[in-house]
Amino acid sequence: MKTKKRFTALSLALMMAGLSLVGCGSAASTTTAAAAPETTSNTTGGKQYTIGVLQLIQHPALDKTNKGFVDAINASGLSVRFDQQNASGEQSACQTIAEKFVNDRDDLIFAIATPAAQAAAAATEEIPIVISAVTDPAASGLVATNNAPGGNVTGTSDLTPVREQIDLLKQMFPDAKTVGILYCTSEANSALQLEMAKQACTDQGLTAKEYSVSSSNEIQSVTESMVGNVDVIYIPTDNTIAAGIST
Template structure:
């Protein structure tokens, strides 16, 4: 045997004996602290399923993680987060849920009504809790009972629109307007609920609602052209199909000098004139706190009624107002949560 090989063997034997003398198993290099950290990092695994790609839903996801962190659950420390986006496709939404179930997640966060419906449909058989957010009408979506109590291991937060406040704001901004157009997807129950509420309240403010139903994204260009010929302004909902095409709608409306009102801050950032809207980061935080209670075993999803975010604030875009030749009322701008002076970047 060569001298160099003998030296290597003796060194290996010495290392093994040293490890045994110190109480460590031969070949163990991981420290107790590192092992503990690894175990801590895998304490909980959650799946975040988002139905579509747009600002308000992105803000929900951001807020959800912040809410969990505030309750001591942080990604990379004691939380593993899986994230997938359905890109507004129902079939993909179901696949995402099945993927999370196969990976045995401890909880699924479903963002937007179609995603929440897909998540609950799949997860209830596996007894995995679902926490939803950005669901306008949980009862109409069969995700809660009419009294707000859960239908199973599912709960969350609603982004119910402040319809009366929105109509009051539109009347202040456009004192002579008569017809408000609303584009919406007939496949989204959240939009059907919002349309019904707008139609019931519109007369109190001297408005008529003109509906623009669509069945798919491909229908939106023609539907937008048609409805813009009949109305004084458009009012955008949180309809996932329509919001995904909002830049196209804004461009068409701008060419006809017709204002478009949004329903939350991200829509105002990208070109809607104004909104009495919700803060979706706050909505997400509220949801994250609920999810943390379920994950930590403090309660079950089936023991928590869904919650509704109550605060709505004015958001305005002075750049858009200037382009349309509209003066936003001072009482609104003075009380605004945010005013924007740009469109694409949403610069304050």
């Protein structure tokens, strides 16, 4: 009952803040505070809530997601303390951070990106979890269905129109024959988009070749191996690849 009341109060706060929530290794050394947002919201008195923010990796798009969430909560006028944590792209760090939030008995967890969301969902079935930057929550095992999530997880999906992107690629590069698809094997969202992209390539008469990395450290060498073997490179919505390429 206590958990239900806590969920109701924070859910109301999120709606007040104008958010559209739809169904959708090492510890200390790799766990660092995420940059930017304030740690405590403006307060009008009353109970203070604690929200644990678990961000997979530092990247402009994810940073903006983080800031947008914090700004919206701050605008609600509730008294909220944010525990900002960044996993630096490490799945083991995601698990450690999620367990920390559970042990701290946070009122809500905001998980940014699929691996972060999966770690949070695995750590608790009681604390409400809001997810963002997740391509397909249902396919990632986070919710029962995207239309009726059930359980303690809800949030938004960032699935891109993969088929339309491949169609556009064909229009822009009509002489292309082979498409190299670069993705990270540790991201469930990328595995889903990989299959969608391969099917779209087949329908366009293109040959799709898979190129995978397990971490950002492998991006440069794998990308170099694609040169001369593919005509164009397609990258799905993949946080590890996006963060690695920018550096």
